Amino acid sequence: SSELTQDPTVSVALGQTVRITCQGDSLRSYYASWYQQKPGQAPVLVIYGENIRPSGIPDRFSGSSSGNTASLTITGAQAEDEADYYCNSRDSNDPHVLFGGGTKVTVL
Amino acid sequence: QVQLQESGPGLVKPSETLSLTCAVSDYSISRGYYWGWIRQPPGKGLEWIGSINHSGRTYYSPSLKSRVTISVDTSNNQLSLRLSSVTAADTAIYYCASTTVTTILHYFDYWGQGTLVTVSS
Numbered sequence: 001s002s003e004l005t006q007d008p009t010v011s012v013a014l015g016q017t018v019r020i021t022c023q024g025d026s027l028r029s030y031y032a033s034w035y036q037q038k039p040g041q042a043p044v045l046v047i048y049g050e051n052i053r054p055s056g057i058p059d060r061f062s063g064s065s066s067g068n069t070a071s072l073t074i075t076g077a078q079a080e081d082e083a084d085y086y087c088n089s090r091d092s093n094d095p096h097v098l099f100g101g102g103t104k105v106t107v108l
Numbered sequence: 109q110v111q112l113q114e115s116g117p118g119l120v121k122p123s124e125t126l127s128l129t130c131a132v133s134d135y136s137i138s139r140g141y142y143w144g145w146i147r148q149p150p151g152k153g154l155e156w157i158g159s160i161n162h163s164g165r166t167y168y169s170p171s172l173k174s175r176v177t178i179s180v181d182t183s184n185n186q187l188s189l190r191l192s193s194v195t196a197a198d199t200a201i202y203y204c205a206s207t208t209v210t211t212i213l214h215y216f217d218y219w220g221q222g223t224l225v226t227v228s229s
Contacts, residue, residue, distance in 0.1 A: 033215035035154075042203055042219040043154065049213060086154050090214045095167045097144075097156040097214050 002026045002092045004100035006085075011106040012077045020072045020103045022087035030090040032070035034063060037084045037102075046085075047072055074105070082107045110135040110206045112220035120198075120227050126191040130204030130220060131184075137162050138182040142207035144216055145178060145189045147200040155200075159207050159214070160187060194227045201225075 004024040012018035022032050031050065035043035045054050047063035060075045070089075074081055087100040116128035130143070137143070145157040158168040160178045168176050177190040191198060201224050205216035 030212050030214075033213065035216075042222050043216070044219070045215060045217050048208075048215045048217075054217065088154075088156070088215060090212070093170075095209075095214075096170060097159065097167070099146075099154040099156060102153045 002098060004032075004087055004089065004098045006087060006100040006103045008101070009104045009106065011108055012074070013108050014079065015076055017073065017075045018077055018105060020074075020085050020087075020105065022070045022072075022100045023068055024089065024098065024100075025068055026089045026092045026098060027065060027068050027070050029092060032063070032065065032087045032089045034061075034070075034072045035086045035088070036081075037086065038082075043086060077105075077107050079107050081105065110218040112204050112206065112218060114202060114204050114220045114223040116202075116223060116225070118224060118226060120194055120225060121229050122195055122227055123193055126189070126194050126198060126202075126225055126227075128189045128202055128204075128223065128225070130187045130189075132186060132206075135206070136182075137180055137185050137187070142209045143178075143180065143187045144205045144207040145187075146203045146205060146216065146219075147198075148203070148222075149197075149200045157189065157191075157202075159209065161209075196227050199225065199227045 033048040037043040051063045111133040144159040175192045201222040203222045206218040
């Protein structure tokens with residue numbers, strides 16, 4: 001089956017922009033969704049579809065996609081954005097579901 | 109918004125069956141929607157276990173399919189997870205989540221708080 005690959009760690013200076021990527025063959029056919037998970041908490045959906053933010057998610061979070069790569073961008077990162085971020089999509093071997101390995105974002 | 113709450117034994121012996129329930133509130137399962145189970149071993153990433161719709165159609169992870177059963181109980185507005193023949197590798201936080209499934213998307217919009225299940229004798 002397919003897989004989704006994420007960089008394990010990324011750091012960003014406070015107030016700067018960071019892009020988190022997710023690569024996989026399934027992303028050529030299906031949209032990625034993105035989740036934020038803080039220590040000891042359940043994941044929270046932050047982006048789904050083409051670039052849709054659920055209610056309550058700040059507009060500094062945005063999503064994009066090109067070819068086999070989906071990206072989550074945090075524009076003007078805040079201290080509270082320090083967390084693990086996971087992508088997911090449908091599998092090319094439908095109808096299964098994939099998760100990326102996660103990216104730990106550190107805000108400096 | 110949908111509220112979800114997982115419950116079940118926190119300790120399961122090796123080779124036995126893990127059984128969890130997810131109570132759904134502020135939304136009637138029978139109205140529709142999909143529902144999913146996801147797990148996370150301590151210190152590791154998320155793993156999809158399976159998803160089910162209100163009429164009982166299921167999708168299971170290929171790696172767990174032989175051991176997993178997910179069901180819905182519309183009368184009690186809850187869903188259940190059973191995982192048989194567990195080993196230490198099944199130790200994880202287990203989450204239930206409401207799930208949106210379309211032709212190009214499969215995502216989890218509301219999550220329960222999760223419940224830690226440890227497999228140990």
